[in-house]
Amino acid sequence: MIQPEKERLYLDYAATWPMRPEVWEAMGAELRHGFNPASAHAPGRRAHRCLEVARGRIADLLGCPRSSVCFTGGGTQSDNLAILGFVRSHAGHAEHPGRPGRSPRVFVSEIEHKACLEAADRGAVEGARVARIPVDGSGTVDLAWLRRELATDPDAPTLISVMWANNEIGTVQAMGDIVELGHEYGALVHTDAVQALGKVDCDLERTPVDLLSATAHKLGGPVGIGLLYRRPGVTLEPLSYGGGQERSMWPGTQNPIGATGFAAALALALEGREAEVARWTALRDHLEARIRAEIPDARIHGGDAPLRMPNLVSAGIPGCDSGAVLVSLDFEGIAVSGGSACGSDSSVGSDVLDAIGITSDLPYAAVRFSFGHETSRADIDAAADALARVAARVVALTA
Structure with a gap:
């Protein structure tokens, strides 16, 4: 038996x-209209409207311009786009890696997700100077160490990447202090907010990070859809080529149904x-x-x-x-x-x-x-x- x-x-x-039932319902309403949003015909235009409605809704919830929301395939892809996109956009500075101030710098904390650690390691292969920010026994980053390191080469293009909330032990970083310190030295600040969004106050006005990665399936949304928030004026080099979708930052056929689910999940998480x-x-x-x-x-x-x-x-x-x-x-x-x-x-x-x-x-x-x-x-x-x-x-x- x-x-x-x-x-x-x-x-x-x-x-x-x-996945939350309300997300299933929102996505289900669009399933039979799941056409390519890049197509010029009526079904394609409807799919494009669906995508842009979701983008606008997410932008409103995050408090940012809709042009700052780039859809990706998930959090790992968003982290990679932020870190490697920064390194490659400053590739001209890496022509003489041995000369101080020429190559870009990337600081990642010791307790980052492997998506960030390994992207930074790849950046080192491509000429970036990479260092890991130490943490104390609670997993809190050492800001005094970071300040000393930033001061050694203040004119170099610099990215600081620190996850807002750690996925293994739950430590939440004082991102406002990290942003303030980074901007004092002209650095850009990226945060992996995959765990934090919806559980921690990720207000982009009070904590003006330059880049933020998130994904839907940590919020009760679908797998396979993530986003990278990019502050206006921040330049990144795309990691792939062959299309103009997502303002050429993440080319390829877009996922309007997944974006709809992401928007619904984020709204539920913040409510x-x-x-x-x-x-x-x-x-x-x-x-x-x-x-x-x-x-x-x-x-x-x-x-x-x-x-x-x-x-x-x-x-x-x-x-x-x-x-x-x-x-x-x-x-x-x-x-x-x-x-x-x-x-x-x-x-x-x-x-x-x-x-x-x-x-x-x-x-x-x-x-x-x-x-x-x-x-x-x-x-x-x-x-x-x-x-x-x-x-x-x-x-x-x-x-």
Whole structure:
């Protein structure tokens, strides 16, 4: 007899936010009109209107000109366009890499998403001078270090790329201070806001970043659609060629249905955000208190950061194997992750945990809980109970 599938508890919203019904409805209304928006005929013109309505709606929600919103295929592509687009737009400065002040500089924090770290590494191959901004034990970037480095070559074209909210441990950076410092030295500031948008106050007027990357599926929207906000006047070199779409910044056939879903998801995320953030914060604090009570030697990664994501908890459990804990929780019907879903192989380790000094305990399990609009206090208690059971079992097997 086939047993019914156990009802699962989903606590991995930081990996992908399940698509919200209102987004399905908004996209469904356009599905039968999914033509190429570059076509000149009537169906193409309708698809183009759909795309531009979504762009305008997103621009209004972000508080920026619609011309500043460039659609991409996701957050990774947006990060790459920001960083490599900057490096390549200043390629003329890299003709004499050994001469101070000639080649562009790129600063990325030690705890960036690999989309930014590896794009910066590629920029170094292409002649940019790349440095990683250190962080303290909470994952907060060292602004004093950054100031000293900026002052060494203030006339060089410079990009600072710091993620607004970390995807693994939830540390939120003081982006206003970073922007102020960067602009003091004439640097452009890019932020990966993939996790932050909709959960943190990403006001572009109060925090005037020059470039911002985001994606829809972290907001309850569809996968395969992202955006790069580009402040008017900022010049980037495209990464691909062959069409004039997205003002030639991201050429190729556009995705009006995905853009419609992105706009709907962003509107839902911003509607009542303050009340939801307060609810999430209470759930986060309750989960952390339960973990500390049930597993006294557990660590809360980034728990002492001045600013934190309201809906993310990263717990470290000495004496446990990450893979064993994650698989056991999955068998218990609870979906969580060990960190970034883009690097979920538990045998590889975590650059983020290394950067904050979590390197001495082996074995060591890192478990990331992240929650959303459907998560209840009862869900949090169920997760804490399961983690306590699993940790005790795995420690006993490891001993």
